[in-house]
Amino acid sequence: MGPPGAGKGTQAKAVAGHFEVPAISTGDIFRANVSGGTPLGVEAQKYMDRGEYVPDEITNNMVRGRIAEPDAEKGFLLDGYPRTLSQVTELDAMIDATGHRLDAVLVLTVDQEALLGRLLKRAETEGRADDTEDVIRRRLEVYTAETEPLIAVYAERGLVVSVDGMGEIDEVQQRIFDALDDIPQS
């Protein structure tokens, strides 16, 4: 978990590789559907372009289907999910059904001021439709209102591992590996 621009996507791929599990990124799956012009993509795009969350029901169904695939059987890393309280509840039910359990909730912390700069830079290099200044501001607001409170929910369960997300990509990656290597795996 972490705000837009925290580096979740970049670090998720590295961590998933390290633990040899798939990285399941809801943002990437939505974007692939938008590019492919699927019905899911057409629906999701309406929300993403405005910096709003895609409705829970759509997102939950997508994740439920994805974690049921064979490559997720031995475990998986979720990037960008859950982002709302309803998604937390749904995820609990989903993994109860699949027989998985949550080992850790990794939180990447970053300076607020650094975020806007990182996202505007990414807008130049990657050209993501939701990386314009107005939409970025909205995404940060939605994160603060809807997602940040979930950290406390998982902290109460003793699952939160907090890592400083400032600095070079490799440095952050090393901090994450060091923090996660102490966690017992299911």
Ligand code: ADP
């Ligand atoms: P970032 O975290 O950098 O904003 P993501 O690639 O994770 O980017 O997500 C991009 C967009 O995809 C979000 O702004 C939202 O519209 C949609 N999205 C991704 N994950 C979820 C989710 N769990 N629930 C609802 N919407 C989501």
